[in-house]
Amino acid sequence: MSTPAPGPRPALREASPCAVDAAVRPSTRERLAVGLRAAVALLVLAALAWSTVQAVQDGVLAQHVSFFTNQSNLLFALLLVASVALPHRRRPPWWDDVRGAAAFYLMMTGIIYALLVAPLDELLRWDIGWTGIVLHRLAPIAALLDWLLAPRRRRPSAWRLPGWLAYPVAYLVLTWLRGGVTGWYPYDFLDPTVSSWPQVLATTAVVLIAFLVIAAAVHLLQGGLHRKEVPGRDPGPDLR
Numbered sequence: 001m002s003t004p005a006p007g008p009r010p011a012l013r014e015a016s017p018c019a020v021d022a023a024v025r026p027s028t029r030e031r032l033a034v035g036l037r038a039a040v041a042l043l044v045l046a047a048l049a050w051s052t053v054q055a056v057q058d059g060v061l062a063q064h065v066s067f068f069t070n071q072s073n074l075l076f077a078l079l080l081v082a083s084v085a086l087p088h089r090r091r092p093p094w095w096d097d098v099r100g101a102a103a104f105y106l107m108m109t110g111i112i113y114a115l116l117v118a119p120l121d122e123l124l125r126w127d128i129g130w131t132g133i134v135l136h137r138l139a140p141i142a143a144l145l146d147w148l149l150a151p152r153r154r155r156p157s158a159w160r161l162p163g164w165l166a167y168p169v170a171y172l173v174l175t176w177l178r179g180g181v182t183g184w185y186p187y188d189f190l191d192p193t194v195s196s197w198p199q200v201l202a203t204t205a206v207v208l209i210a211f212l213v214i215a216a217a218v219h220l221l222q223g224g225l226h227r228k229e230v231p232g233r234d235p236g237p238d239l240r
Contacts, residue, residue, distance in 0.1 A: 033149075034084055040142045041080035044073050047134040066178075066186050068171060069113065072105035073135050076143050088153065096222070097157055101164045103147035104218045108168070108211060110140030116189045116203070152223040164215050172204065 048070060055064035064070065079102050083091075113136045114123055122128060128136075157163075175190055185191035189207075192200045 037080045037146070038084050041077045043134055044077040044139050047131040048074060048077065051131045063184060063186065068186070069109050069135055072102065072109050073139050076102040076106055076139060093154060094157065096152065096154055097160050097163065100147060100160065100218055100222060103143040104164050104215050106140040106143040107214055107218065110136060111210070112207065117187060147218065148221060148224050150223060156219065161215055161219060165211060168211055
C-alpha cells in the first residue's frame with residue numbers, strides 16, 4: 001500500500017522588522033525611569049562627594065564614613081548606576097533582594113533621623129543644607145518610590161528578611177565595639193556616655209523592632225504601585 005504524499009508544510013511567519021524594533025526599543029515609561037534613576041544617582045553621589053570633601057578638610061573622615069546614612073546612600077546610588085547600565089536580562093537573581101535592602105535601609109535612615117537624631121524644630125525646615133536634604137529626605141523617598149513602582153521580576157529568596165537585618169545588627173555591634181575603644185559613637189541614642197547602657201539598650205530594642213516591622217512592610221509592598229498589563233494584551237518580550 002502506498003503512503004500518501006505529505007502535503008505542503010505551512011510557511012513560517014517571520015516577524016516584521018517593525019515588530020522586532022518595537023519589542024527592542026524601550027518604551028517612553030522605561031526611558032523616563034532610566035533618566036530619573038540616573039539623575040537621582042548623580043545627585044546622591046554629588047552630595048556624598050561634597051560632604052566627604054568637607055569631612056576630609058575637618059579631619060573627621062573616619063567618623064564620616066561610619067554614619068549609617070552615608071553607607072546606605074552610597075549603596076542606593078551604586079545600585080541606581082548599575083540599574084541604568086545593566087539591562088534586566090543581565091541582572092543577577094539576587095538583584096531585587098539587594099535593591100530592596102537599599103530601599104529598606106534608606107527608609108529607616110529617614111525615620112530614625114526624623115525621630116531620634118534631628119532636633120524637633122528641624123523637621124519642617126529646609127535650611128539644613130542641600131546635602132542634608134538630599135541624603136535624609138530626597139533619597140529615602142526616591143528609594144521607596146523606586147521599590148514600589150518597579151515590577152517584581154523574580155520570586156524573593158528565602159533569606160531576604162534575615163539578610164536585610166544582618167547588616168544593621170552587624171553595624172550596631174561594630175559601633176559599640178569601636179565606641180568602647182575610641183569613645184566616639186555616630187549617634188547619641190547609641191552612646192552610653194550620653195545617657196546610660198539601660199537607656200541605650202531600651203532604645204535599641206525599640207529600633208530593632210521597628211527595623212523588623214519596616215523590613216516586612218517593604219518586602220510585602222514590592223511593586224505595589226506598578227501598573228499591571230491589561231489582561232489579554234501581549235506585552236511582548238522583556239528585553240530591558
